[in-house]
Amino acid sequence: MNKAPASLTVATLSLLSSLAWPQDFFDSVATQTSTDELDLDSPWTHRIWLQQKTGYGWHTPSVAASRDQAALTRTESQLFGEVGWRQNAWRLQASGSLLHDWLPDLENWGAFSGYDFTEQQNQQRRWRMQLADTFVEWQDNDWWVKAGYQTLAWGESESLKITDVLARRDQRWPGQADLEKLRLPVPAVQVTWNNQLDWVTLIHPLPDRMPAAGDEFDPYVELRQQQSELSLIQEHETRPGFAIRWRQQWQGLDAQWMLADVASYESELTVFNSGPHGANVHLSPWRQQVLGGSAQWVKGSWLLRTEQALHNNVRVTQQNPQAPWQKTRQWRGMLGADFNGISDLLISAEYSWLYIKNRIPTLGEQRYQPAASGRIQYTLYNDRLTLEAYAQSITGDEGSLIRLQADWTVSDNFSVSLSAIEYDAQQADLLHPYRHNDSLLLSMRWGL
Numbered sequence: 001m002n003k004a005p006a007s008l009t010v011a012t013l014s015l016l017s018s019l020a021w022p023q024d025f026f027d028s029v030a031t032q033t034s035t036d037e038l039d040l041d042s043p044w045t046h047r048i049w050l051q052q053k054t055g056y057g058w059h060t061p062s063v064a065a066s067r068d069q070a071a072l073t074r075t076e077s078q079l080f081g082e083v084g085w086r087q088n089a090w091r092l093q094a095s096g097s098l099l100h101d102w103l104p105d106l107e108n109w110g111a112f113s114g115y116d117f118t119e120q121q122n123q124q125r126r127w128r129m130q131l132a133d134t135f136v137e138w139q140d141n142d143w144w145v146k147a148g149y150q151t152l153a154w155g156e157s158e159s160l161k162i163t164d165v166l167a168r169r170d171q172r173w174p175g176q177a178d179l180e181k182l183r184l185p186v187p188a189v190q191v192t193w194n195n196q197l198d199w200v201t202l203i204h205p206l207p208d209r210m211p212a213a214g215d216e217f218d219p220y221v222e223l224r225q226q227q228s229e230l231s232l233i234q235e236h237e238t239r240p241g242f243a244i245r246w247r248q249q250w251q252g253l254d255a256q257w258m259l260a261d262v263a264s265y266e267s268e269l270t271v272f273n274s275g276p277h278g279a280n281v282h283l284s285p286w287r288q289q290v291l292g293g294s295a296q297w298v299k300g301s302w303l304l305r306t307e308q309a310l311h312n313n314v315r316v317t318q319q320n321p322q323a324p325w326q327k328t329r330q331w332r333g334m335l336g337a338d339f340n341g342i343s344d345l346l347i348s349a350e351y352s353w354l355y356i357k358n359r360i361p362t363l364g365e366q367r368y369q370p371a372a373s374g375r376i377q378y379t380l381y382n383d384r385l386t387l388e389a390y391a392q393s394i395t396g397d398e399g400s401l402i403r404l405q406a407d408w409t410v411s412d413n414f415s416v417s418l419s420a421i422e423y424d425a426q427q428a429d430l431l432h433p434y435r436h437n438d439s440l441l442l443s444m445r446w447g448l
Contacts, residue, residue, distance in 0.1 A: 045084040047095075048448040052077050055173075059436040063221050066121060066214040071114030073216060073439060074173075075102040076125075082132070089140045095132040101125035120212035124172075133185050144192040151185045152200060154245065154258060155307060156294065157334040159371040160352040160395055162307045163258055163292045166200060166243055168265050170209045174217055174434070175392075175401045176421050176441055184209060196248065202241035205263040207234060207285065216437045220281075229278030235270075237263035237285045257293040258309075264288055268315040268325040288313045292332075301341030305350075307334045316356070317364040329357040346377040354395055369396035384409040399431025400424050413447035 055073035067073065082095035104122050106112035117125070135148025155164025158179075168184040187203040211217045213224065213232075224230045241262030248255050263285045271282035292309025309332050315325040336350030354369040373392040379385065386407040393400045405419035422438045425431035 043085050043087050045086075047080075047082040049080050049445055050078070050448060051080070051443060051445040053441065053443045055176075055442075056440045057216065057437060058440060059438050061216060061434075062436040063225070063433040066115045066117060067216060068115060072103060072112065074125075075106070076100070077102065080132070089138055091137040091139070092135075093137070094134045096134065097130045097132060098127070099130055100127045118212065118214035121214055124212040124215075131185070142194040144195075145190070146192075147189045149185045149187055150190065151183050152188060152190070153180070153183060154243075154256075156296075156305065157307045157352055158336070158348075158350055158375070159373040159392055160332055160334060160354060162309045162332045162334055162352070163290065163294060165260055165262055165288075165290050166202065166241075168206055168208050172209060172211045172215065172217065173439075175403060175423065176419070176439060196246060198243075198245040198247070200243045200245075202243075202262060205237045205239075205241055205265075205285065207236065207267065208265045217434055222433055223279070223281075227274070227279045231278065231280045233271075233280065233282045234267065235282060235284040237287070239263070239287075252298045253295065255293065255295040258290070260290040262288065262290070264314075269317075270324070286313060286315045301339055303338040303340075305334075305336045305338070308332070318362050319364045320362070323362070326360065326363055328359065328363075331355045331357060344379045346375070348375040348377075349373070352395070366396060371395040394429075394431055397429070398425070399429045399435070415445050417441075417443040417445075 053074065053076045055075075056071070057067060057073045058070050060069050061067055077100050079098045080095070081097075082093065084091065084093040086092075101124075103112060103114075104117050104125055107114075107117065131149055133148075133150050135146055135150050137144070137146045139145075152166035153164065154166055155162055157164065164179075166186070166188075168186055169179075170182045170184055184206075186206060189201045189203065191199045210219070213220075213230075218224070220230065220232065241260070243258060243260035243262060245256055245258040264287075265285070267283035267285055269281060270284045271280070273280045289312040290309050291312075292307070294305070294307040296303060296305045311330040311332060314328050314330050316328050317325055332352070332354050334350055334352035336348070338346065338348045340346050350373055352371045354371075356363070356365065356367050356369075359365075359367040371393055373390070375388065375390045377386060377388045380387075386405075388403075388405045388407075390403045390405070391400070401421060401423050403419055403421045405417065407415065407417045409415045419441045420439075421441065423431060423435050425435040
């Protein structure tokens with residue numbers, strides 16, 4: 001079966017959207033807060049850190065984009081700052097980063113000759129400001145209002161996007177970080193009552209952050225090789241999105257139900273015009289409705305969890321790459337379990353699935369598409385060193401990945417992370433063009 005070149009986006013998005021880690025698993029994630037310099041009487045707080053992230057691809061990519069040999073993939077510096085103010089019922093926060101990838105500079109200086117960069121790559125890697133959570137917040141008795149640029153994390157599935165449909169994602173490096181590090185804030189207003197009922201208005205929907213043309217995980221890398229010139233025209237959704245959620249807690253059991261009418265962060269191919277001088281491709285988000293819920297149940301050393309949702313009006317590719325994408329109704333589900341009954345060891349596994357209720361024979365996707373993931377995490381040296389192994393089978397058996405990672409908190413102000421990511425896919429898999437984009441990633445962070 002021939003896959004549409006544009007459908008490579010689906011594999012990239014499925015891969016990225018799956019890499020999450022439950023943030024409330026028995027409250028076992030260790031956090032460190034230094035109070036030496038905090039003035040508890042001051043309404044002001046601040047946080048600053050500097051991070052250097054270096055990636056190295058040790059294989060030659062199977063589909064040559066910019067890189068056609070083993071070489072560095074990024075040398076990105078990030079300076080993050082956050083300042084907050086609180087007075088009575090009011091709170092203000094502003095945060096953001098200054099980022100720069102030094103690889104193009106190293107090439108210009110003659111210190112790096114791995115590959116040439118496209119204009120879009122140079123633009124994406126140059127000095128830039130990136131806004132993080134920046135908002136105004138008001139809280140009084142049972143009411144809480146938060147307006148501004150904020151990260152909305154409503155789902156917990158590691159292997160499939162089920163109810164987590166409000167947060168944008170950074171799609172540039174699939175599988176190389178967990179979901180909580182890849183979620184991006186969106187302009188929104190959130191109103192909460194009694195810590196149970198949430199209403200969210202997405203003011204201005206924004207697309208996911210995608211790789212630049214020629215990058216390793218460019219979802220259109222094969223199409224670019226087939227066309228002398230490829231022009232991608234991204235259209236945007238202008239209507240606001242809406243979502244409502246009800247949360248309930250019982251002894252040992254947490255549950256939530258949600259309903260959303262939002263624009264997709266993915267894009268469908270709506271127009272494909274091919275000529276002797278190249279092709280013009282129009283990409284557009286679609287409007288989708290999601291009705292779902294999730295639950296977590298603590299039983300001894302076990303955390304049992306599930307997430308289920310009905311997705312309406314989701315677009316999928318057809319076998320003909322130039323045919324319009326088809327509207328579908330999908331049932332997405334997940335069953336998972338986490339175990340922490342062995343000292344300092346955390347074991348997690350989940351099985352998820354996507355079922356297309358109204359599949360027609362010309363669709364490029366199977367009716368039933370399973371996925372699975374597993375994680376083993378071990379902490380030692382007084383929780384300062386964390387060793388982790390993660391494996392995932394992509395939705396629809398479209399490829400898999402393995403990530404090994406070590407995180408070492410050297411001191412309260414300095415930490416180091418080293419990870420190795422390996423991709424695997426068969427000939428017909430959507431992940432196949434990226435199967436040799438394996439990478440080593442070194443990250444160092446200094447608190448300032």
